[in-house]
Amino acid sequence: MNKKWTVPALSGLFVVSCTAWFLWARSPTESRASTERPVQPATQLGAETLRYAEGAPQLTMIGTQAIPPSRVPLGDVLSARVTYDEDVTARIGVGVSGRIVDIKVSPGDAVKAGQVLAEIDSPDFGTAAADLNKAKADEERKRLAVERARDLVSGDAIPVKEWESMQSDLAQAHAETQRAEQRLKNLNPRGLPISGQRVKLTSPIDGVVTDRTATPALEVSPGLAAPLFVVTDPKRLWLMIDLPEKLLGRVKLKSDVSVESDAFPNQQFMAKVVQLGQVVDINTRRATVRAVLANPLQELLPEMFVRARVLQAGGMGVRVPNSAIVNHGVYAYLFVQEAPGEFRRRKIALLTQGGDASYVGEGLQGSEQVVVKGALLLDAELTARTGDKS
Template sequence: MTLFYPLLFLLLLSCPASHADSPLPVVKATPVLMKQIKVLAIGEGQVRDSLRLPARVDLDQQHVAQIGATVTGRITETDVVLGQEVRKGELLAILNSTELGLAQSAYLKTGSQVNLRRLAVNRAKRLLASDVIAAAELQERESMLNEADVDLRTATDQLRVFGMSDSDLERLSKEKKIHSFLPITASIQGTVVERNVMVGQVVQPADALFTVADLSHVWVVAELPEQQASWVRKGDEAIVTIAALPEEELSGRLIYVADMVDPNTRTVTVRMALPNPQRIFKPHMLATLLIRKQDVQGLVLPDSAVIRVNDSDHVFVETAPEEFQLRPVQLGIRYGNVRRILGGLKLGDKVVVEGGFHLNSERQRKELE
């Protein structure tokens, strides 16, 4: 057994040190390389973290209404076209519904039943006062009147669900004439942005026939990567630029930051409200949303100093004359050409801000050798 100990000892000596224990790479710069390098001491400055996101103009869902039929029927008339401005209550289409006619018929019948049974109750009260009938007879007729009242309330509620107003019900009760045509009207003032109906089409209550939107208010919507979700807050300053209107730059505040991550895109939705009185901004226009934080005092670093190694940020720090060490750093979001230092460097460290690429190439060449 002792014969194998020397071999095992040699194998241990030949094993490389673990990555965690290996020292940070140091590069010795040649005089020629030093001419291409610029070193700057780390200092403090006013920085404002910002984040730029692709975005789009969208409808303000608080000023949008989907309008449909309240009862099954066939469209007999509609003159509304896409882009038309409509007022609240304006007629969009007319619907002919057999179901509505049957509901009106039931309403009239139950109304007649209530009147007849109320007369029967009043007559029974007079007869009871004259000892012609027993009290049980009056109670039975009152019970029948209560049942008829329930049926009338049910029929009334059904017609209200179908869209008939109190004045419509009053006219129906007075005229006793069934009217199976139902108007479909705009529930808000705005622009018709969707029209999914034509004359002769049979529609259901679940169908969205028209979409009306108030385009004087729009949203700018962006998707924030979940890794940066904790960085953004409702009320943060936001600046939007529209691709079709590059000279327009508008500022505002975030009005919404989603509380949930979209499981398909791994993003969080953020929104900014945008006034649009002149209808300049069209829904689905492409935009850019810049989210900005308040100015803070902290260590800053020129973005030109950052070297990406193994998908992480590094910089070269001068440790001795003509010697530079590659060091990992934690940096904030880019603002202009400056990055805020979150970790890995301290005040006064001398960092290579120009020529880092050449130093990194020299480091890689030495490692290959």
């Protein structure tokens, strides 16, 4: 009896277990499906407009941006480098050998013209100053001797030959004084303050200390590779633009330049061309164009790499990312949000086309909400309803 009931009992237990597992596994899926929002189709308003209901999941895949008109560049973005404005920059070194005994400033300090940056102990200055003092003393002694001898020679108290010899000695002493003065001037062409053999190194201009290689007890000499201090006006910089050969004829002096930096992604800086390149690099086929870059907030720094666009003299356009543009045959379109959830496809005329963005000349009015994300999805749905426009 037991054996006869064992197999049916096990079979029943297996069926019950499978049923329970199936119900358990299915319940989360059904629960999850019941909480998901159903995909709501767009409503077509005319041949070029789609409208989505509020809360439609498609709206999460669409992004818009208000883009104001701006000046149109001559071409695509150009590589450029920020450098010091050499017209307001002083690289300060020394013309003698010595040792730094005191440093007065640090990088970032604002200084005035004539302010002491460091003090240097220089035996060369001490020797030159001592030679000058010795020459002056010798000249003065011989001058007094000539003055005394003038009265004596007039009374025949001394021979004329001796008088002439004394005058010759005075001339030689004067020449030695001039030589010593010139040597000291050559050692100190800027006229730095000197006390004994200690030289005070001063700034020749107003500005900010942007670089300092001077360190305590550093041995210095005229042959140092780098200046001890760099003082500049950080509000004025130069922009060195690598300009393609094909654009050389279109860029003029005083052309405006728009500058962008990865360090400040939402800001635009302006520069003005002041010098055109004189030589084309044989390898890159580019010339270097120099522009003066305004940096009133001192945000940009020398040696930064930036992106530059030389602007056309006239004309305005709207710069849109290429992801916002859809093409049908020879025509270009983009989508504009005219109301919440409502998007219209518009034909546009492109002024310039770049690698990342293009400038729209016709088809937009003012700062409209341009679809910069999801344009292809909108175009696919609208095209599926109306057919390909090409």
